[in-house]
Amino acid sequence: MDIFHRHRQTDEGGLAAAALERALQTPEYYPEACIWKGIDALTLDPTLAFVFLNNAAHAFPLRADVQALVGRSILGQGQPALASRFLSGAWQKLPDESALRMMLWQSRSQSELPEKLRRLILAQLPDITAPAELSFVLKLLAAQKELPGYVGVVSYLADQQEIQGWAVNLHDLKTPARLLLEANGHQIEMVASSPSNLLAASGLPIAHGGVRIKVPNATPAVHVRFEQGSALQGSPVYGMPVFSPPLASATVGEKQPVDVLIPVFDGLEETLACIQSAIDARKSNRTPHRLVVIEDMTPVAALRKALKVLAGKGKITLVQNPVNLGFIRSMNRAMAISPKQDVVWLNADTRVHGNWLDRLRDVAYSDTSIASVTPLTNNGELMSFPESRFSHPMPSALEQGRLDDLARLANSPAMEIETGCGFCLYIKRAAIDEVGYLDEVGLSRGYGEETDWCMRARALGWRHMGAPAVFVAHQGGISFGEEKTLRVTQNNAILRRRYPDASARFDDFCLRDPIKPARQALQRARLDDVAAQIAQSPLRAWPESGLKQLHIGKAGAIDAPLSMTWRYQNSHTLVTLQAQVKPLSFSLDYELPAQIDQLLSDLSTLAVDELIYQNLAGAPDWLCTLPTRLDKPYRIVCRDDTLLRQASVDSWATFAVQANSIHLPWQALLPHYASAFPGARLTVESKQHIQRVHASSPSCLLIGDALHDPDVANKWLALAKRIRRDQLPIKLLIHVDSPWRKALLTSGVVHALPLLFGLTLEDCAQLAGCEGVLSLDANPGADWTAPDLADSLGIGLYAVPSALAVDAGALPVNHLPLSRAESDVT
Known part of the structure; x- marks a missing residue:
């Protein structure tokens, strides 16, 4: 590569190209050679450029310039939607890199509708401080003549006791924007007439636009709006002093009661269902505890009234914030209410069951080094079930009760996890005293606060545990929305800077997936329930014949109410038995041939009527024996969904060939x-x-x-x-x-x-x-x-x-029993 660069710098194109070709055939130089080959091809052949740059990006995942070049090669093919999808993922890994962000904005400007593009820009605007990037997005907004031109950003600088920012009307840059301030019940008019270094550096031809507002005293909320009504990004601004935690108590620990902290803002039905589930579960728990509900200035009057009624009856301890403080500030103050006690963070859209608290506490005190415990759930990052790191539908109260009972009976051992999840997090007071409270300065906008706390705890020797013997239902957001996705990305960038090795640890954890045995144990505990549901009323209708069919084929190729798929891994065949049942999908994995007896036993439990074979290219031989072992009729379906007569097929391999072009x-x-x-x-x-x-x-x-x-x-x-x-x-x-x-x-x-x-x-x-x-x-x-x-x-x-014409060596079809439904086979 040194020879290539020398020739390139001296403008010796032929020699440089020859050196680059040699580098491409040398393993240690191959990734860098791909970058330059990709750059050379960008203009003339974007598809070839993608091939080279794709390899370079894989070799250099943390080089933002290479990721940006990949995005450019995709844009060059007229695929802005694919470019946006790729660049969004890369940006979430490298959110601070301006080259990557600029390319992402370029692709979004070509792929998004004007209204969505505006929402995306406004949501990220507070974090755009690079003049070139700000200039680009402001030009995009200014070009939207049919949409409002008022844009601005404000934030509170605690050390200067001042709100600073900028505000302009992009459709009328000559006139300074007029603003309305509202704080403590008072309104003040002002003009964004101060100079703004950021706006000047971004190329706006104005000497105004800057906003500076002194806040000499603690002010819970300062609303900053344009005169025409829209709020500036970052408003309301909280001019509050940083939270000062109380001194650690001399007596904390296992014998102290527990505060279950439920922060509340919106959602009448969900919140009351959560609180009622915790009230109902009190009689099942030996652990003394109280339910502390933090009402964060809810806009729902009926919810505020219902909480007061519950507090009046002594069922909850109600804390009402005088202004909306947000999750982090609210939880810091709530954790400080009882400085001796352990706490549980419990989201208001969760539901608990049985002796949930006792089981969490047992795990927490199984070792002195444990700081936090997170239960299994349908929606909770690492502890999600049936699939980790995915959001699944929330089960009903009856369904969740059954899942929690099965989890308790399965009694899978707790395992160490990388971080806890805040939907339901048991935290020991000793850990709070040593680690401290939540960061309400660097992460003031929320998202990632529990990860930051867990990382700080880990650095001090504390551990975090998953408790699969407890199942807590969690609704969560149906859709994150653009703003939350952006906030999560920005705060994740802060976390990566603070804990540079955490991402690699997390990826390694997900690859090992030590929670999987517990998820599989719960699925096995569900088998009888699944069989009963299939026998009565499955999630999706069976065929008109009414037969309960098991569809069999290669992984990723089947979508059926009940299926069994296979894939090869090393020297084993991995089989997954799946059923689309309520409340959560059923999925059990088997490693064959070691677990074939268990698989046959489970298939017998499901009592299916017929086996449907499809997509059998490269199928393992043992599939041929299933109809005989289960004593079930079978059919074979071609790729075009027509049925293939068994007698016309000489082997599985030939069938696979015939089914393709x-x-x-x-x-x-x-x-x-x-x-x-x-x-x-x-x-x-x-x-x-x-x-x-x-x-x-x-x-x-x-x-x-x-x-x-x-x-x-x-x-x-x-x-x-x-x-x-x-x-x-x-x-x-x-x-x-x-x-x-x-x-x-x-x-x-x-x-x-x-x-x-x-x-x-x-x-x-x-x-x-x-x-x-x-x-x-x-x-x-x-x-x-x-x-x-x-x-x-x-x-x-x-x-x-x-x-x-070759027989692949699989068993011939005449080793299968003739279908009992052969008269129906065409």
Whole structure:
């Protein structure tokens, strides 16, 4: 690469290009060479640029300039929506990088409707301090002549006791904006007439626009609005002193009562249901506790009245904030009310059941090093069920009660997790005293405060635990919305700066997923309930025949009320049994052949009437034995949803071939393929078939073989060398991991196709200009992935001639029992 840069700086284009080609074939230089190859291709061939820059971005995930170049290559293909999706994911990882942010705004300006683009800009405006970025977004807003031009930002600087910011009317820059201030019941008019260094640096031709407001005394809320009524971003501003926690008490610990803290702002029905569930559960808990409800200046009069009634009856302890303080300030003050006691943060949109508090407390005091405990839930980041880090529907009270009972009976052991989740978080007072309270300065807008607290606790030697023996229902937001997504991203950036190793730790935790055994234990505890529900009324209607069908096929290819899918992993086959039932989907995993008896037992419990086989390319042999073992009739469904008569199929492999559109390698490659492999014979009929299918030769194909077989891998290496030697206009893409991957990549004609932020394999294949899937495996076995890969990507499949007639070695279909419904099979 040094030689390349020297030639490039001395304007020796030919020598620089030659050096770059050599670097591309050298593993240690390959990623950087991809950057420069991608830059060279940006203007002339954005698809080729994407191929190179995709590899560079995968190698340098923290280089914002490379991620921005990928976005540019996607925009160059006229795909602003895909560019926005990718750049949004990259920006969430690298939110402070101006080059990345600028490219994201550029893609959003082409992909979003004006109203949404305006919302996105306004939501992020308080965090835009780079003059170039501010200039760009203000130009975007100014161009929206049909929308209001009033924009501005204010924030409170505690050390200067002053509100500062800026405000302009982009449709009338000559006239200073007029503002209305409201604080402590008083209104004041003012004009944004002060100079603003930020506006000047952004290129606005004005000497006004700055806002400076002295706040000499503590003021709960200062509302700053334009004269025409809209609020500036950041308003209301809280001119409050930083919270000073009380001194630690000398007597804290296990014997002290617990304060269950429920912050309340909106949501009448949800809040009262949460409080009532905690009241009802009191009799089931030995732990002495009180319910402390913090009413944060709710706008719902009926809710305020209902809380007062509950407090009057002695059912809750009610704390009413004189002004809206927000979650962090409210919780800090609530945790300080009883400085001896442990606390539980409990969101007002949750629901608890049974002796939930006793079980959380038992985990908290199982070790002196434990700071916090988070239960299992339908919506709670790492502790989400049935799938971690996903939001699932909230179960009803009856359904949650059953799930909590099953979780208690399963009694899965607690496990250490990276951070707790604030929807329901038990925190020991000893940890609060040592770690401190929530950060209401750096994270004043909310989101991520519990993560920050947990990271500070971890740095002091404390641990955080998940309690899968407790299930707390949590509704959460149906949709995060643009503003919350932006706030989460900004605060995550703060957290990454504070805890630089936390992201890698979190990713490693998610990869290991130590919570999965507990989730699987709860699913197994649900099996009888699921069987009963399937027998009565499943989530989705069964076919008109009324038969309860089990659909069987490859992972990711089936959408049915009850399904069993398979996938290969290392030397094992992983099988997932799934049912679309209420309140939460059912999913059990098995590793075969070790757990085949357990799988058969569970399938018998579900008592299905019929097995439906589909998408069977590369299916494992043991699938053939299921109808006999379960004594159930079966049918086989082709890809076009027609039924295939068993007697007409010689083998599973042949069935897989018949169910796809198989073509030979394109005509331009045939002589090179034949000379590379002297034993290959291509018929005239095959060549005519190619001519009919493709008028032009594809120039980009995805490797469809798994590359476990050395013979097949060597064929790919030989083909890559032939393409390079004869300088054919062909590029090959590889998306699988293999010991042969490195050798293929250094050939110069094979490029990896890693997945990027927010993009699927189909997206990446499209952006790389991929026109088909190619297989060189003449004897495809059970792991032949090419047909399904081509099918899932919606592109053509190319295979060598002998693959059409070869038996892959799977059991022939006549080893299966004849279908009892054979008369219905066409």
